[in-house]
Amino acid sequence: MATIRDVAKQAGVGVGTVSRALNGTGHVSPETKKKIEDAASKLGYTPNELARNLFRNRTGIIGLIVPDLHHSFFSCFAKYVEMELYKQGYKTMICNSIGISDREKEYLDMLERNIVDGIITAAHSLDGEEYLKQKKPIVSLDRDFGSQIPLIGSDHAKGGRMAAELLIKNGCKKILQISGVSPNVASNDRHTAFQQIVESSKIELLNFIMDWNVFEWNAYYEQISNYMEQHPDIDGVFSGDMGAIVCMNWALQRGISIPEQLKIIGFDAMDITQMTYPVVTAVKQDVPLLAELCVNTLLDLIEERKHVPHRQILDVEMQYGGTTLSVE
Amino acid sequence: MATIRDVAKQAGVGVGTVSRALNGTGHVSPETKKKIEDAASKLGYTPNELARNLFRNRTGIIGLIVPDLHHSFFSCFAKYVEMELYKQGYKTMICNSIGISDREKEYLDMLERNIVDGIITAAHSLDGEEYLKQKKPIVSLDRDFGSQIPLIGSDHAKGGRMAAELLIKNGCKKILQISGVSPNVASNDRHTAFQQIVESSKIELLNFIMDWNVFEWNAYYEQISNYMEQHPDIDGVFSGDMGAIVCMNWALQRGISIPEQLKIIGFDAMDITQMTYPVVTAVKQDVPLLAELCVNTLLDLIEERKHVPHRQILDVEMQYGGTTLSVE
DNA sequence: CTGTTAGCGCATTCAC
């Protein structure tokens, strides 16, 4: 492995000049520059990033913590985060917390160990205190850590309201709401908002709370279809995408007609809601924009480009599919 | 940020002793060790990984290149790769190549720049030469680079044969095969194997080759449903999971009954094939095991633990769903 | 404009 010294020797100049020439910092005469470039390419010189990192005390790596990469929403989010970071010259280190707070902690510690320059977290197993202790930049998706850590998220409350109103307009009389995340994340706002509207309309509401951090299809399927089996008179469901799809599956198997006998609304409106027949009506988040905002907010923090807002909440919209009746 | 010097000063010893005490390398008397540990915790000392990296010329980071993170198979693969690497004390850096060879190249270059200790690649846009040039460890999923780079993959040929035989037993007379990946990956083996069997049975076979590296649902949907529209007498389809689901959707919309009028077999058998109704019959890969093998093969290479095999091919099995007739 | 030097923080020889 050729070092900068080798290049300097080969070109017959000092190492400082090589550094300046190759990095374009400081002035170097065209001819020596040429000599250096020739020497570098002859030796196949590549700067050792590790030495640079040590000197600069930065790595150009951002940590991304998600509960489960193999979940439609998070894999989409991760994809766009990586793409945006790439565009801005950063690399992405990824972590599945899979509901284990130790894992989340260990990745968080990489901030102190200087392995990553900042963290985007979408997980929620670890105690908030741990995040607040950190000195280096963190941004959060959908979990409110207070004013210390910028929050980016969707308007879950609006999504919950829209869903409630649509189910009510659809004439539902007994509605089930499936929630399944930890209590301190923004996605809970949709359920409180939903609940408020449904209850104020004097419509019967059931709440099914699933285990936290369960993201596997089989677990979803079993838990939810069991529940549905015990409450076959439910005529409206509001849930995350996966839960919505389970309900649809269950109904189709039982010969329950959709949307006539059962109305279903999902949340996220990822690809999977379009793979079913009919398409699932669902509240849609703008995932690419969420990712972009997370990245840019974090980089603003890291590069101290400007003051960043505490909260950035994106609008949501309804994806009208075939699991609800069209209403005017 | 406290350094090892600060700890040494605080404990009244030399830096070498601190290093030895904290890393457990070399002998240190119990009392000085105690002093050092106290000093370290008092100062809140965390070793700077960057300095370590430079010294060791290693980072403990592995690069993972996939075409598209928001694709069921790759997000699942990435999840298990990350989990296995974590278990073994490594971190995961991720890249979406999204079909752009420059991106693949740039991540590959991180090997030379010492940012990653090794690479697991599941992408296939970049010329094979570039991979072969590299000196540091690489393993490949499903793409054969020759004997220089270990290959891990599933038995695609067997999967193709199984699919062909099942469709033939199902009585199909006009079969469509949808392929959509670049020519130098193992997944093509399934199509050649499939084709051989179908053609030797004198059954009509259509081939629809999609754009490479297209992984978006909308693009899939449009291209494939258009094709189906032009060939409505097709009665059997073999495709990747997504293509299979598109066909099912199209059929359901057109009122074509499944599996009576149209039989469909997917490949991968990811979660999405179970979210539809009926479940899609599909050839199933063992993704967790693929991930584990990739990781262990790569780490064997990195840590020179042992000689690694050139090719490791995993068995596949059929997931029988409702898009084919049951045959005995 | 350019060569030399001094760290970045750590792990590891060497002497003691």
Add this chain to the structure above:
DNA sequence: GTGAATGCGCTAACAG
């Protein structure tokens, strides 16, 4: 058993 010195490869400050 322990301290001091050396170097990993690079960049930036300082002389020339």
